[in-house]
Amino acid sequence: MKIYTLHTKQNLPISKKQAWDFLSDPKNLKTITPNYMSFDILKGAEKSMYSGQIIQYIVTPIMGIKTKWVTEITHVKDHCYFVDEQRFGPYKLWHHKHFIKEIEGGVEMEDIIDYMVPFGILGQLLHPYIVQPKLKEIFNYRTKKLEELFGKY
16 A cells, blocks of 8 residues: 655745635635636535535546545644645545745745555556646646736745
8 A cells, every 4th residue: 555645835926824815715726726627616615724624525537537525624723734634535545734834025835745546556557647647737737827826936
């Protein structure tokens, strides 16, 4: 059972408060997710982020297959970081840490995702050809979208 990690960093020319206000609003996840994924929040995004919050989505990550995804916000340190964990969805494990750090002229946003793919050995064989490239594509889209919204650092 292999645990994979995706680690990204991005600097933006905005305040820590602006970054936090945007990232901690679950409704903004749709804005930074590629349109082809048909990302739709079903339930749980009515309030600002808090520990214990359950958010339900429908996503279409691959080949038009709709998938229900349920995450829980497990940890929140206001204006610093939060963690979401999959409770039900396409991964065997999904643990996503979001960090926001003030730097000169803006903020550094860091994402660390530890995940496991389903389907045992078959999932591991497909990982470098399907899952890993798809995750990189999604986070590259997110980087570009955040730069469109807030400017380049």
